[in-house]
Amino acid sequence: MSRAASCLKTGAGSAEPHLPVGTRYTYRFSTNTSTGLQGAPAEGSGLGLRGLVILDVLGPCQMALWLQGFQVTSILGSKVTVLEDSERLSAALGRYPLSFVLHAGRVARLCPRSAEPRWVLNVKRAVLSLLQGRPGASGPQTLEEVDVLGRCPTTYQPHGAWLLKTKDLGRCSLRRARSSLRSQALPGEEPGLVSRLTCHQSFQAGILREASCTELDTVGPLSEKASAVHMRTLSSLTLLREMSLDPAVTGDQGWMWGPSEQT
Numbered sequence: 115m116s117r118a119a120s121c122l123k124t125g126a127g128s129a130e131p132h133l134p135v136g137t138r139y140t141y142r143f144s145t146n147t148s149t150g151l152q153g154a155p156a157e158g159s160g161l162g163l164r165g166l167v168i169l170d171v172l173g174p175c176q177m178a179l180w181l182q183g184f185q186v187t188s189i190l191g192s193k194v195t196v197l198e199d200s201e202r203l204s205a206a207l208g209r210y211p212l213s214f215v216l217h218a219g220r221v222a223r224l225c226p227r228s229a230e231p232r233w234v235l236n237v238k239r240a241v242l243s244l245l246q247g248r249p250g251a252s253g254p255q256t257l258e259e260v261d262v263l264g265r266c267p268t269t270y271q272p273h274g275a276w277l278l279k280t281k282d283l284g285r286c287s288l289r290r291a292r293s294s295l296r297s298q299a300l301p302g303e304e305p306g307l308v309s310r311l312t313c314h315q316s317f318q319a320g321i322l323r324e325a326s327c328t329e330l331d332t333v334g335p336l337s338e339k340a341s342a343v344h345m346r347t348l349s350s351l352t353l354l355r356e357m358s359l360d361p362a363v364t365g366d367q368g369w370m371w372g373p374s375e376q377t
Contacts, residue, residue, distance in 0.1 A: 132171075132174045132175055132216075132320075133171045133177075133216070133320060133321065134171060135171050135172070135173055135174065136171065136358055136359045136361065137170075137171045137356055137357070137358060137359065138168060138169065138170050138171075138356065138357050138358070138359050139168070139169040139171075139321065139353060139355075139356050140166060140167070140168050140169075140353075140354045140355050140356070140357075141166070141167040141168075141169070141351050141352060141353050141354060142164075142166065142167075142350075142351070142352045142354055143163075143164065143165055143166070143167045143181075143241060143244075143349075143350070143351050144162065144163070144164040144349070144350050145162065145163050145164075145240070145347060145348065145349040145350075146160050146161065146162035146163070146187075146189055146347070146348055147160050147161055147162075147345060147346070147347045148160030148189070148345070148346050149343065149344070149345045149346075150343070150344065159189060159190045160189050161186070161187070161188060161189065162186070162187040162188075162189050162194065163184060163185070163186055163187070163237070164184065164185055164187065165181060165182060165183045165184030165185060165204070165207075166181070166182040166183050166184075166354075167179065167180070167181060167182075167241055167351065168180040168181075168182060169245075170211075170359060171359075172213075175215050175216055175217050175222070176213070176215065177213070177214050177215070177216050178211040178212070178213050178214075179211060179212040179213075179214060179238055179241065179242065180208065180211050181207040181208050181237070181238065181241070182208050183204065183208075184200075184203070184204040184207050184208070185200050185204065186199065186200045186203050186204075187200075206231065206234055207234055207237060207238075209234075210226075210227045210229070210230055212224065212225070212226055212230070212235070212238045212242075213225035213226075214242065216245075218250075219246060219247045219248050219249050219250075219320075220246060220259070221242050221245070221246050221260075221261070224239070224242075226238075236262065239261065239262040240262045240349070241351070242261070242262075243261035243262045243263065243327075244313070244322075244325045244327060244349055244350075244351040245322055245325070245351065246259065246261055247270070247277060247279065247315045247317065247322065247325075248270045248277065249277070249317035249320045249321075249322070250320070251270045251272055251277060252272065253272065254269065254270070254271050254272075255269070255270045256268065256269045256270075257270075259281075263281065263283060263286060263311065263329075264283075264286035264287055265286060265287045266281045266282075266283065266285065266286035266287075267281070267282065267285050267286075268280070268281050269281075273314075275316060276314050276315065276316055277314070277315045277316070277317065278312070278313070278314060279311075279312070279313040279314075279315060279327075280310070280311065280312050280313075281310065281311040282309075282310055283309035283310055283311060283329070283331070284308065284309050308330075308331070308332045308333075309329070309330070309331045309332075310329075310330055311327060311328070311329045311330075312327065312328050313325060313326065313327035313328075314326050314327075321353070321356075322351065322353065323352075323353045324350075324351065324352050324353065325349075325350065325351045325352075326348075326349070326350045327347075327348070327349045327350070328346065328347070328348055329346070329347040329349075330344060330345075330346050330347075331344065331345045331346075332344040332345075
């Protein structure tokens with residue numbers, strides 16, 4: 115048995131409700147990051163990433179994530195330009211699936227291929243961070259959650275049909291800040307650093323229908339004459355369609371099959 119298949123086996127046998135086995139969910143994903151001076155006119159400049167996210171439910175708690183048709187873009191105001199390396203980066207992102215265990219809305223385990231580049235895994239972890247939630251929450255809940263941003267105290271608060279998810283990123287351990295497609299560690303306690311994440315999620319029958327997140331990091335001002343610098347990351351995940359999988363795909367080696375959908 116392969117390492118990824120063995121890893122998936124650890125999620126089997128859960129008595130918790132799970133997504134319907136043999137179902138594929140296709141989402142539209144986008145994220146863009148911009149950096150600027152606080153108080154300056156916003157030009158919407160930065161880098162973006164967009165494409166299709168495909169989730170296959172292979173068994174109870176056993177999932178496979180595919181990224182398809184991704185584009186890396188440069189954004190300046192209303193002008194969006196696809197970068198020259200976009201096709202090569204998209205091929206790397208879509209080469210392998212990421213097998214993982216989803217338990218009660220929490221990503222409990224990742225089972226990456228040994229050949230998966232770290233930057234590719236970081237992008238996939240960022241996508242899964244949008245997916246992670248508490249679909250059954252009936253009241254305010256605060257818990258420790260692990261995702262691409264680190265191990266963070268996370269609060270969930272139902273608001274009608276939406277679930278509000280917030281993190282004070284300054285209280286996270288293993289804190290990491292994303293810069294475009296790469297991750298780099300931040301100092302533990304940086305003076306003047308304010309970081310927070312706010313997400314709105316919509317679930318129906320335990321299935322994520324839509325997620326929209328804003329991560330804001332503000333540093334400074336570093337001197338009396340300087341302005342504070344802020345980095346804003348906007349990310350979204352929107353369900354486009356769901357369909358039944360071929361029964362063969364949900365077998366023990368189902369994670370090896372690639373998605374058949376085209377952009």
